Amino acid sequence: MKLLTFSKKESTLYMAFMYVTFTSLLVGGLMGLLQTFVRSGKYTLPFGIDYYTILTVHGVILGLVMTTFFIIGFQFSLMGKTVGMTDKQRKAAWWSFWIMLTGTIMASVMVLTGQASVLYTFYAPLRAHPIFYFGLALVIIGSWVAAFINFRQLYLWKKANKGQKSPLLAYMVTINMIMWVIASLGVAVSVLVLFIPWSLGYTATINVLLSRTLFWYFGHPLVYFWLLPAYMAWYAIVPKIIGGKIFSDSLARLSFILLLMFSIPVGFHHQLTEPGIDPTWKFIQVVLTFMVVIPTLMTAFSIFATFEATGRKKGFTTLFGWFRKLPWKDVRFLAPFIGMVAFIPGGAGGIINASHQMNALIHNTIWVTGHFHLTAAMTSVLTFFGITYWLVPHLTGRRLTPKLNKLGIIQSLTWTVGMLIMSTSMHIQGLLGGPRRSNFSEYAGGAQVDTWISYQMAQAIGGSILFIAIILMVYIFIQLAFFAPRGVEEYPIAEEEDDAEPTPKLLENWILWIAITVALILFAYTIPVFEILKHSPPGSPPFDWPIGK
Amino acid sequence: MNLHKYEKIWLIFGIGSLALFLVIIGFAAFWKGTHPQSHIETIDPQNVEAHEAFKPENLGLNEEAEGKYTVNIVASAFNYDLGKDENGDRVDTLRIPKGSTVLFQVTTTDVVHGFQIAGTNVNMMVEPGHISRYETVMKNNGEFTIVCNEYCGIGHHLMFGKVEVYE
Ligand code: HEM
Ligand SMILES: [Cu+2]
Ligand SMILES: [Cu+2]
Numbered sequence: 001m002k003l004l005t006f007s008k009k010e011s012t013l014y015m016a017f018m019y020v021t022f023t024s025l026l027v028g029g030l031m032g033l034l035q036t037f038v039r040s041g042k043y044t045l046p047f048g049i050d051y052y053t054i055l056t057v058h059g060v061i062l063g064l065v066m067t068t069f070f071i072i073g074f075q076f077s078l079m080g081k082t083v084g085m086t087d088k089q090r091k092a093a094w095w096s097f098w099i100m101l102t103g104t105i106m107a108s109v110m111v112l113t114g115q116a117s118v119l120y121t122f123y124a125p126l127r128a129h130p131i132f133y134f135g136l137a138l139v140i141i142g143s144w145v146a147a148f149i150n151f152r153q154l155y156l157w158k159k160a161n162k163g164q165k166s167p168l169l170a171y172m173v174t175i176n177m178i179m180w181v182i183a184s185l186g187v188a189v190s191v192l193v194l195f196i197p198w199s200l201g202y203t204a205t206i207n208v209l210l211s212r213t214l215f216w217y218f219g220h221p222l223v224y225f226w227l228l229p230a231y232m233a234w235y236a237i238v239p240k241i242i243g244g245k246i247f248s249d250s251l252a253r254l255s256f257i258l259l260l261m262f263s264i265p266v267g268f269h270h271q272l273t274e275p276g277i278d279p280t281w282k283f284i285q286v287v288l289t290f291m292v293v294i295p296t297l298m299t300a301f302s303i304f305a306t307f308e309a310t311g312r313k314k315g316f317t318t319l320f321g322w323f324r325k326l327p328w329k330d331v332r333f334l335a336p337f338i339g340m341v342a343f344i345p346g347g348a349g350g351i352i353n354a355s356h357q358m359n360a361l362i363h364n365t366i367w368v369t370g371h372f373h374l375t376a377a378m379t380s381v382l383t384f385f386g387i388t389y390w391l392v393p394h395l396t397g398r399r400l401t402p403k404l405n406k407l408g409i410i411q412s413l414t415w416t417v418g419m420l421i422m423s424t425s426m427h428i429q430g431l432l433g434g435p436r437r438s439n440f441s442e443y444a445g446g447a448q449v450d451t452w453i454s455y456q457m458a459q460a461i462g463g464s465i466l467f468i469a470i471i472l473m474v475y476i477f478i479q480l481a482f483f484a485p486r487g488v489e490e491y492p493i494a495e496e497e498d499d500a501e502p503t504p505k506l507l508e509n510w511i512l513w514i515a516i517t518v519a520l521i522l523f524a525y526t527i528p529v530f531e532i533l534k535h536s537p538p539g540s541p542p543f544d545w546p547i548g549k
Numbered sequence: 550m551n552l553h554k555y556e557k558i559w560l561i562f563g564i565g566s567l568a569l570f571l572v573i574i575g576f577a578a579f580w581k582g583t584h585p586q587s588h589i590e591t592i593d594p595q596n597v598e599a600h601e602a603f604k605p606e607n608l609g610l611n612e613e614a615e616g617k618y619t620v621n622i623v624a625s626a627f628n629y630d631l632g633k634d635e636n637g638d639r640v641d642t643l644r645i646p647k648g649s650t651v652l653f654q655v656t657t658t659d660v661v662h663g664f665q666i667a668g669t670n671v672n673m674m675v676e677p678g679h680i681s682r683y684e685t686v687m688k689n690n691g692e693f694t695i696v697c698n699e700y701c702g703i704g705h706h707l708m709f710g711k712v713e714v715y716e
Pocket of ligand 3: 702
């Protein structure tokens with residue numbers, strides 16, 4: 001496969017997304033640090049700033065802004081490398097960037113001025129300033145622009161290369177964006193139809209349960225939107241870095257299709273303890289949730305098979321000899337590798353969360369926060385860092401020097417240690433009943449609460465180590481963007497084995513896969529949503545004062 | 550499409566475990582009836598007193614029969630109303646004898662709250678317009694903290710109560 005080269009203008013576009021990513025990392029990380037300090041009970045925020053304001057900043061900036069900007073920028077570059085980007089598409093891509101950025105700034109200003117301390121889940125009937133909701137809507141609309149550019153890029157390539165299968169990474173980007181568009185329709189409907197008119201006072205009340213159901217219809221696929229780009233790197237980029245080939249092109253595609261189908265019709269597993277949803281439908285969505293185990297197992301197999309095959313080709317024949325010979329000193333490998341390992345306990349925790357009954361033990365405890373710091377902040381974000389180490393110098397025409405590589409290894413290990421300390425203590429505190437999304441409190445006092453506070457101290461230690469890792473990462477990013485010596489850094493995309501079997505045509509039958517996905521969604525949601533509407537209570541008027549407005 | 554032989558074994562083993570796991574939770578849910586709370590019963594959040602359970606005099610702990618209790622609670626930002634004692638003072642601790650069966654019924658008059666008795670399986674979302682219910686046997690004695698575990702505003706962390714289970 002021939003890889004395309006980027007024009008200067010294209011590189012500038014991709015870099016724009018990276019600047020927003022790393023600015024967000026710094027701002028959001030600082031908030032995270034302050035949160036852990038406050039929760040240790042030994043620190044109060046200055047200037048009368050409220051804990052929940054910074055928690056909203058943290059959740060929105062890291063959970064929604066940083067991830068989305070990185071992913072869309074990275075995916076544009078993947079498309080640019082494999083199927084190309086025309087000038088027209090590049091101009092449209094700038095639109096997606098500016099629309100998303102405008103939305104981000106609108107929402108952030110409202111959050112920072114205390115007008116929108118509703119956390120990133122913005123549950124009704126807490127009412128934020130309408131501009132906050134408009135901002136969110138723009139971020140989504142901007143991301144749709146990006147999605148349609150990606151679809152068009154692949155479409156044009158297919159037209160020019162009749163009969164050929166699409167490049168694997170372009171295929172994966174397309175799946176991720178199809179999932180994203182279908183999923184974000186839910187939150188778009190919720191924001192445009194329910195929240196905006198209600199926050200402006202055009203409608204008196206809101207259906208709380210419906211708004212939550214629409215949120216989680218989107219909220220679960222959102223985490224897959226973070227995870228799939230990490231999978232792209234594991235399937236198709238890491239093999240190149242370790243000097244190997246793609247294990248199986250068809251299996252990689254199949255696992256992405258399964259992820260598409262089983263990522264959306266499962267939002268109820270976030271609503272297991274909610275009144276007003278029939279338990280049988282909850283159970284059905286729990287079963288659908290667990291189907292994702294299959295592509296996850298396939299991914300795990302492929303990755304380790306690639307590692308082993310590569311090692312053996314290099315002549316290491318003992319059972320685990322190949323393992324020692326992996327390029328541990330190459331941060332482009334080490335960072336995503338730690339991410340993969342973190343996904344093992346992360347996934348196990350997810351099985352507990354999604355279980356029909358076990359959920360009651362941990363629902364809304366800080367266990368959940370520990371879980372997604374392990375999966376999102378460790379698995380996905382660390383893989384994103386691993387990508388940054390080669391992507392940024394490739395775009396800026398610089399080199400990842402041995403010194404920066406070493407610093408990157410220190411960065412990855414610091415992040416790992418910090419996250420392990422923080423997330424482990426969050427998991428344990430959650431099992432003991434400690435609630436999530438909570439300012440420091442001694443509650444009713446007593447022995448039970450004392451145990452929680454000691455784990456919050458541990459979280460502050462983990463948080464401090466993490467913040468050091470963030471400073472290091474931002475420093476490395478600035479070096480790679482502006483100061484590292486000029487040179488050429490490879491954009492590593494692995495090839496298939498020479499004797500690989502042909503990929504079945506069926507896998508590129510987009511209409512079929514989208515139709516199955518939509519059918520599953522209709523199956524999982526139609527009746528319960530109809531019931532929610534039929535049995536709906538009197539709606540809720542907006543509440544401003546609980547968020548200090 | 551060809552699956553590698555080891556991959557087949559791996560997937561058969563994985564999917565088999567998955568099926569077994571689903572059968573276990575399905576058995577627990579439908580034969581043992583351990584569903585999470587899901588009582589599809591609505592209420593007007595502006596007028597919860599219209600419901601028998603949430604009239605001011607019925608709030609808090611009510612003994613229904615020997616060893617059987619109902620606890621009715623109205624949540625609001627940032628307070629759980631656990632009723633009043635004989636002197637007319639607000640109750641902040643529910644005292645329940647060990648081994649009793651207790652049905653918790655909670656609703657809210659304003660925003661979404663959580664209701665968790667830390668250290669037990671009593672953990673539910675409390676949403677305006679709905680009644681949340683969970684029945685359990687208090688098997689262990691000791692002091693348990695009730696916490697609001699869903700963000701309900703800037704006083705969220707000040708919303709709590711206590712359950713004391715005594716011998
Ligand atoms: C310096 C590193 C970090 C620290 C110290 C940190 C700390 C925290 C803490 C203490 C909380 C829980 C607050 C509470 O429940 O009251 C939290 C929540 C959260 N964090 Fe982080 N975090 C860090 C990095 C990240 C990253 C990289 C991500 C994104 C992928 C992230 C996403 C989130 C989200 C989405 C929440 C949930 C907010 C909510 O429940 O509303 N964090 N973080
Ligand atoms: Cu509350
Ligand atoms: Cu609360």
